[in-house]
Amino acid sequence: MLKRMLRLAALLVICVSGVASAAEASDPKSFVADMGSQAIHILQTQHDLGSRKAAFTKLFAADFDSATIGKFVLGRYWRTATPDQQKQYIDVFSQYVVALYANRFAGYSGEQFKVVSSRQGDSGNAVVMSQIIPTDSRPPINIGWQVSGKDNTYRIVDVTVENLSLAVTKRDEFASVIQQNNGSVQALIDQLKQKVQES
Numbered sequence: 001m002l003k004r005m006l007r008l009a010a011l012l013v014i015c016v017s018g019v020a021s022a023a024e025a026s027d028p029k030s031f032v033a034d035m036g037s038q039a040i041h042i043l044q045t046q047h048d049l050g051s052r053k054a055a056f057t058k059l060f061a062a063d064f065d066s067a068t069i070g071k072f073v074l075g076r077y078w079r080t081a082t083p084d085q086q087k088q089y090i091d092v093f094s095q096y097v098v099a100l101y102a103n104r105f106a107g108y109s110g111e112q113f114k115v116v117s118s119r120q121g122d123s124g125n126a127v128v129m130s131q132i133i134p135t136d137s138r139p140p141i142n143i144g145w146q147v148s149g150k151d152n153t154y155r156i157v158d159v160t161v162e163n164l165s166l167a168v169t170k171r172d173e174f175a176s177v178i179q180q181n182n183g184s185v186q187a188l189i190d191q192l193k194q195k196v197q198e199s
Contacts, residue, residue, distance in 0.1 A: 027126075032115050035063065061094065068148075070089060073093070074188075080183070089188070092189055093192065096195060113130060114140075116129050116130060121146060124148070125148045128145040143161055
């Protein structure tokens with residue numbers, strides 16, 4: 001179940017990270033809707049994995065607040081990492097996310113993306129609710145986007161799939177890796193680098 005939810009979330013993260021200029025919008029709902037509709041077009045016309053990864057790398061940096069997400073995911077271990085390890089981690093974390101989502105998106109088969117609502121969240125953030133509508137008789141999958149921003153410029157700071165936070169899920173996973181390696185943040189960094197190279 002978790003793997004299925006993460007795969008669906010990968011689909012939507014790619015959908016909203018694939019637009020060059022959508023970070024500027026009139027409101028968070030328009031930000032997510034614009035990115036989704038334009039990215040669907042990109043995904044329908046770009047099938048080469050290498051080209052897709054290159055595009056996602058550039059667009060992830062523009063549309064997602066990778067530093068904020070990465071720090072949250074690393075949790076308390078951010079404070080124990082050296083400045084060099086912090087830099088290495090943020091860099092490889094962004095590469096890891098792009099590689100993970102690009103590979104998992106291989107199963108995209110024409111699902112529709114629909115924004116259904118938006119509400120103000122905590123600390124000035126907004127939560128935009130959307131759905132993946134399958135091409136068969138399965139029910140829609142509910143996706144929530146936590147969006148931060150001001151002056152009509154927005155960035156994604158978390159994604160939830162049926163109330164399951166990807167940031168929290170990865171935080172638990174990364175903490176387990178560090179704990180299994182006697183508290184070594186470098187061990188996690190090295191593992192992420194290996195996964196990126198193997199993708």
